[in-house]
Amino acid sequence: MFNIIEKRNIFFAISIVLILAGIIAMIICGGLEQSVDFAGGTTMHINMKNTFDNQEVADLVKETIGKEPSSVQKAGDQQAEVIISMQTIDTETRNKLFEAFKTKYSLEQEDLLSVDNVEPTVGNELKFQAFLSTLIASILMLVYISFRFEFKSGVAAVIALIHDVLIMISAYAILRIPVSTSFIAAILTILGYSINDTIVIFDRIRENNKVMRKEPFADVVNTSIWQTISRSKMTSLTTLLTITALYILGVPSIKDFALPIIIGLIAGTYSSIFIASPIWVMWREAERKKKLKTA
């Protein structure tokens, strides 16, 4: 039986490297990419019906509204759809822009697949909301776990949660994916999932601790992790199956939601085993040593 607790520094290092890579990516690129939801802006998803040239689309936008679009992406199965993002423009200008597309590419009104326009103030409120809800959810979970287990385990579990969120953010920073409202929902989903995962292991530790009194806490934890590992594998596999099916088959807005969940699921499973449990052990051992010294 491989001793996870003994080798904990390796696992901590893996996480720290990933998170540092994310931070470096953020520093280089000046923060996270933000979608229209957060930064404010206008996005249009248009069915062009035929293949088209991105540059030509960008030029048409510039010509019509006087500003360069911030991105022009191809989408759809045949790559015959375009998603254009730009700074926020008002309703008259949006109308004018789509009219220009209609004329140039002979489109119908129904070819405007979707439009999103968000003022920057709305984006800031969303960011605040996201921060607040993550914070509140974490505090409530800390309280619940402290009550059901002990305070140390609550803190260990919440550190694992923060780890998951940081990994998700890092993945977005490194892959340059814009964060959106879906990202927030994904983060909170992962908070719920990862804590569930951690609790299953902690529950086993709580139970084993009663029967393995004489053994050191580190061994109890290591045994508990191995006893629950097939469950950890199975559950993350079933959840990954459903969410990956959504990611592969879904429309762009569903993909936006499925991707951070997939990353979070992996991070959450990892952190329950390799982060939360070792931290609980470290704290307990540190406390025991202190007691021994004073005694």
Next chain:
Amino acid sequence: MMFKSLTKFLVVILLIAAVAYVAFNGVTLFGKTIPSALDKENGIRRGLDLVGGSVITYEAQANKVTEDDMNTVKDVLRQRLDAMGYFEATVTLQGEKRVRIEIPSISNPEEAVQQLGRTAQLQFIDSEGNVVLSGNEVADAQQQYGPLSQNSASEHYVALTLTDEGAKKFSEATGRIKDKPEGQNYIAIKLDEEIVSQPRVQTQINSKECVISGSFDAESATWLANLIRSGKLPFDLKDIELRSVGPTLGDRALETSLYAGAIGIALVMLLMLVYYRLPGLIADIALCGYIAIVMAILGAFRVNLSLPGIAGIILSIGMAVDANVIIFERIKEELKAGKTLRASIDAGFHRAFTAILDGNITTLIAAVVLWKFGTGPIKGFAVTLSIGILVSMFTAIVVTRFLLKQMDGLKIRNTKLYGA
């Protein structure tokens, strides 16, 4: 004993099948119809991102806005939506100075944004089309209830207060109009280009205070008072957010999500069956029950299901299986330790219970926080996730346990079948 177990087992399966049938097909019993959850009209509400439509949020451009003002805005927008033929649209106030409009199946969202957001044009005109009063000459309009004269019964009416200038014009106009023949002796109150009320003029009105009476109830009087006040709203409405999905994309979103869901479920079921064998089969049956119950609840409460909501359900399926995984792993361990099947099942459920309970409660905490602080589709996601968690606790614990016990009753005790 074996017969009893078999009966119980079959009864549960029939029950699940019945719930699934009602949820997916609806049923008519004794003249009363329980609609199918998939019914467009009476079943699960489909979010605008699934049917196509626009969500427009306007913000009042002023530092301070009163609640009355916002209610006026709401009524004006309702009036405009009706005038444009969008009877299914909804208008809700959001926070202190925002109003959110949802319009299903709309082809040109920008047109709606412009039409709805324009400044209200309130005019009082006579039968010839002359403007008698304009909106800014009305100081206030209130819905009131009471007798209009000493001997009459109490009724609902709208009390108008005019400005000095307005009162002068109104006195002149009512003096002129009261003498007109029947059919022309009225003043039409026009909001934008729509006539919202057309009261008759019986006497000349020489006061700043006057009333519009008729067959009003509290609601219609409030509505008219609000519309009249709209002519003097001290702020503009700015469209701060527009989210619009065309019907083609909406259809595609629904179709692909359901397809992905079906594939995901099939894979999960297959995996459970291969890995856990007989208990896996039982878990699959319970999962069918889970899907049927969730659909029935979503349909019965007419939950508004949008794309993130569907994602929430599909995700919760993966998590629903988790409780079973925890239990089955436990049962395997107990069997390997040499316990009988009966004892292993009992111990497995008993020992897994605290983990499942604690895990689900913490997930619920996350869902409730999402529901409280999220807006729009995120709220929908929180609702479906919560429903999913609660139902999964029932199916994964109660239903699975009951079915597994019947397996023992049927003397299917070969531990190989249980993966041990």
